[in-house]
Amino acid sequence: MPLSSGNAACAAGPAAPVGPVCQRPYLVRGDCGFGNDLGLCGLEARDQGYLFKLRLTAKVKRHIERCFFGGTWVDAGAGWEGMDGRLRLTGWDRERRVVILRRPLQDEVALTGQADGQQVLAFIEDGDAVKRYEYAVLVTSLPHGILTVAQLYRDRGDAGNSFDELKNQWGWGGFTTQGLHRCQLTARAVALALLPQLKAKTQLTD
Known part of the structure; x- marks a missing residue:
C-alpha cells in the first residue's frame, strides 16, 4: 500500500487496489479529498463507477447560485432535495455530472461580524422570513437517479464506521x-x- 506524507491534502490518483488484480467493486466512494482530475481520470480509464463529495470552492458555489432558483428540485430522501447538473472545475479536463443536495436547517443560526469596529452577534430564528440550507455537491459517473445517488453517498457513512472503530476505539x-x-x-x-x-x-x- 503506498504511503503519503502527513500533510497531503488529497489523493494523488485512484487507489491501488482498483485494478485487474483484485475483485472490482461496483462503486468507489469517498469524501472531499478524491475529486481531483488525476484520480477521476484514472477511475474513468478503468470504467470504474465513482461517487465523491466536492469541496465548496468558489466555482462550486457559483454553480449552486445558478441552480438555486432555476430548474426543479426533487426529493433526495432523508429531508434532502437534489438537482442534476454538469460542471467542469478548474483542473478538470472535461465536464462531469454533479448532483447538488440541499436541506433546510431547522435550528437557530448564529451570525457573527463587525460593525463600526465592534463585534456583532445575531441570531436567525425559525420565525424569521429566511430559509437556511445546508448544501453538499457530489460528482459521480453513475447513471442512477438523484434519490439513489444521494442514498449511496449517505450509506458511505455506515461503511466508514468500521474504520472509525479501528482508528479511535x-x-x-x-x-x-x-x-x-x-x-x-x-x-x-x-x-x-x-x-x-x-x-x-x-x-x-x-
Whole structure:
C-alpha cells in the first residue's frame, strides 16, 4: 500500500487496489479529498463507477447560485432535495455530472461580524422570513437517479464506521512511532484483535 506524507491534502490518483488484480467493486466512494482530475481520470480509464463529495470552492458555489432558483428540485430522501447538473472545475479536463443536495436547517443560526469596529452577534430564528440550507455537491459517473445517488453517498457513512472503530476505539490512532516497521506490527495486532468481532458481525448479517 503506498504511503503519503502527513500533510497531503488529497489523493494523488485512484487507489491501488482498483485494478485487474483484485475483485472490482461496483462503486468507489469517498469524501472531499478524491475529486481531483488525476484520480477521476484514472477511475474513468478503468470504467470504474465513482461517487465523491466536492469541496465548496468558489466555482462550486457559483454553480449552486445558478441552480438555486432555476430548474426543479426533487426529493433526495432523508429531508434532502437534489438537482442534476454538469460542471467542469478548474483542473478538470472535461465536464462531469454533479448532483447538488440541499436541506433546510431547522435550528437557530448564529451570525457573527463587525460593525463600526465592534463585534456583532445575531441570531436567525425559525420565525424569521429566511430559509437556511445546508448544501453538499457530489460528482459521480453513475447513471442512477438523484434519490439513489444521494442514498449511496449517505450509506458511505455506515461503511466508514468500521474504520472509525479501528482508528479511535481499537487503537490505530492510539500510538505514535516514527518507525514504519513498528507501525505495521501494531496495525496488524489491532486487526487480529478485531478479526473475531468482524467474523461474528458477518455471520449475523448472513
